[in-house]
Amino acid sequence: MTVLLGVNLPPALGYVSRWRHERLVNSLPYMQAHGRWDVVTVPPTDRVNAIHAALLPTGKVLLIAGSGNKEDLFATKALKSLLYDPRDGSSRMIPVPDDMFCGGQTLLPDGRLLVAGGTARYEKLDGAVTHAAGAMRVKNEDPDVARPVPAGTEFVSPAGLRYRSTRDALVPPAAKITTSTGATVTASEVTVFVEAVAPGPGSVNPDREQYAIAGLPPDLSRDLYGLGAPMTLDKQDYQGTDKAYTFDPVTETWTRVGDMAFARWYPTLTPMVDGQVLATSGLDGVGEVLNGQTEIFDPATNTWTERKDLTRYFPTYPGIFTTARSDEMFYTGTTAGYGPADQGRVPGLWDLADNTLSPVPGLRDPDLLETAGATWVGPVQDQRMAVIGGGGIGESPRSTARIDVVDLDDPAPRFTPGPDLPAPTRYPNIVTLPDDSVLISNGSRDYRGKGASDHLHARLYHPAPDGGSLTEAAAPEVGRNYHTEGLLLPDGRVLTAGSDPLFDDENNTVPGTFEQRLEIYSPPYLFRGPRPEITAAPDEVERGATALVATPAPERVERARLLRLATSTHVTSVDQRSVALDVRPARRGVAVDVPTAPETVPSGFYMLVLVDDRGVPSEGRILRVAGDEAGRTD
Template identity: 25%
Template structure:
């Protein structure tokens, strides 16, 4: 037995060595004595945002289900939703989607017709938000939202072309060819593409194999790897998937511990891709979840998972490396920060997803530093006073704050304790926003092709230690504890040339291909001494 364990440990060690790690140079970490700060930016948004996405105009799309009865946000005068297929209210003059503008904190109602309950989405290359599926009359719908400035009147469009299969609890991922793959859903064990471009549905055996009595394979985790294959995780298992040939390339070891997907509700990120590794190093992080049986027996309120696992899907012998979080958590949102850290926020310590199926809300966010030694990576931050459990979201804003919205643990809008429907919107400022001077981007290109040299001018009043990082972050579609399409790219940078008065010129090169950076709008952050600038939006295509 001892020999077997030594061989297993050696294989894990070798698999880590065979892929060059980019974490030898960890992000600079600022003094987090205060642990970040919270602010309620909207007292009553009128809707509880189940799905949230930040557009390249900097404003934010909020979206709830429509099949829920009246919200507290009225539609414009004379505009009503008359839908005879609605199960609750066939005549509804309230909004179930809105645009929120950071800074002014204005809320503009949007009109959406079919039910978007537990649907999926992704931005395409031109910045249009494509939103797919849902429940009831929305099950096969494809909707689009072409963003505009906060003074504009853009709204949802329900397209005439349906999905090939109704999808509820599916996941979308933008692909290098400009289309989106839509993966799984309730009783949907296939993938399809939007637009289909002549392609049909393709069976995904992983989804059939992981369809246990608790259905822990909804909202599968999907990540586009730098070799143009997809890493797909469902329940406790994962595969390498070739989306062009529609084949499973390989199967990975089962992650130890609990189920991780809906309704067990862990979360996942692909850690930053880096130019320093030649864009070849990819590592997946999955944290949290619920015990099997928590959803089937909600009265037991079983303790949530306390573990995270990391795996190198492109290593010769991939294996899970496990570690413990400081707080048990399910329904936590994992957000990549411009400092290359991971924020874990929202969720509960007991139970699972579902109407009233969780208790003991986790009020403290946790900061995870991927480059630190095991046992030192987690830092517990300042608690909020607002529980965010089932149907809550968290999104990175261009100013570096995290927008936190939603939480409706009831089937309808219900304002009773302990977890009322939450209409307040908060902004969490991570510790890096409270420690001295921030860099500022003076000039940056608005658009870039692939593998193109470019220059960014940055001002920074502090004493610079090392280089100024340039990091690109995508704008994901966040729902049910998973940020679909989330991606961070650390670019190569020259030693900053200083002009005078804290002005720096940094030379860099854009990502090499759409496999590394699918065409879309990205937030470009300059990071000096572990402190990020306000982002400039850059269109990569």
């Protein structure tokens, strides 16, 4: 009997414990205080490795995988995205035309999703490189003719070593300046990646040399040639692409737009107050972090323009946000992935008028900003931003529980401590809710969840001028770390997706499995009785205008918010914001005043939400805010 009890009692106690836990977390008082998580399993045929997520104006969510960090899918061009409708749980696979894995994305003012950059080549680790390779700067000294350099062009070193380019390139004409005393010609150049024709160490060239292009006649060889970096068998990083596409949420189709001026992998696309989009950072076409080259996308022409006046170095996926001043951005210091420890790591206000960056001091753990998150806290009019969690550069085991807040309206802004997370956290999912609280969920203590370090907890951050406070939220069931994202849905719930652990066990011996389940969080306000209703509202409002919103109990409405439809990837969501609206009673509803300043409410699609005197929000009504800006396409 003792043996039988010893064998059977622990499982029985475990069952009772789980039963009691399930009963607790599904009780109404618990959900009213902490909310609830529900796991969503999509059909096996519709599962993707969600790398990017975007809420579309139709209310559907687009989850983009591309190759999904799977080199075999990259090789076969089995590139995927999933369109998921949270209203009924339906889903549909949509192929993507290029590998958007680790590109940048944001919604344009007309509702299209812009995706730029992605993967042109997967990394090759030390020991896996069989052909010496490196960067080749192709120079053109002819001021009259652009020179094509097709993939497969051979470059020959003085010693006869041969290397082939891997992708097509076009070298512009040289720059020619004519003066009264003559003319000055400055060679143009593009950089391409080249690989040795012959495998093995015999093709290693440690020197920087001038290379001839095979097959060119002597007169052309004088004008067109290569300047090669050292050609080695060292690790080769991912390489970016310059391709860009838009996704139409109505037709649910992709369209190619103009190519970027630079290839980018891990770039940030920040929507500007005039409707254009700022592209910063990323790995270029040879796997190196771009040296500060910045460019602007104009949705009216679907073209990109390099902004040499805004050249500024940032590590990859920098957290760059617009502020209340049209010519100023705020760089939070948060990044993901690549860049040295001593360059581009200091948070600051970036003045676009003169390209200066004024550091913002006071941040705790300033060396633990990689894989951190950043967001506006409270309405954007408050100009308070928080930096949350983060870790050391690269595969560092170090992480921080920091939540630090800065008031950008302060004449001398500096970070001040807020409440700490319950544990040091990389990769926190951060989503602003319509009641002005912020959901912080998931993440891991170590790099990519090493050592089974995923956090199965969540907190609700309540912003305030004194730094704010945290309350406990229900615990998610699914662990999430690298390649994870979170989005606010129109019904007030939060969708989380993705996770790409390095290992699946505590001892780091079993290769990781990409998490394809979705999980949806229902905040406490969804369990506190009837919600306010929006029975009628305009589909479009102008900045500076007043909109009439029909609601059955206008006397209960206390606040109104516009929440911008957001995108999310790599713990980066620079287009997420909440805008406070002045609200007052009106016939059969309320009148809401839309702010005049585009710096506060840039044109685009938002969810209009009414919040009652209990802090319970209505469902979001998706509408477009319009105004006069350069990027408008209609």
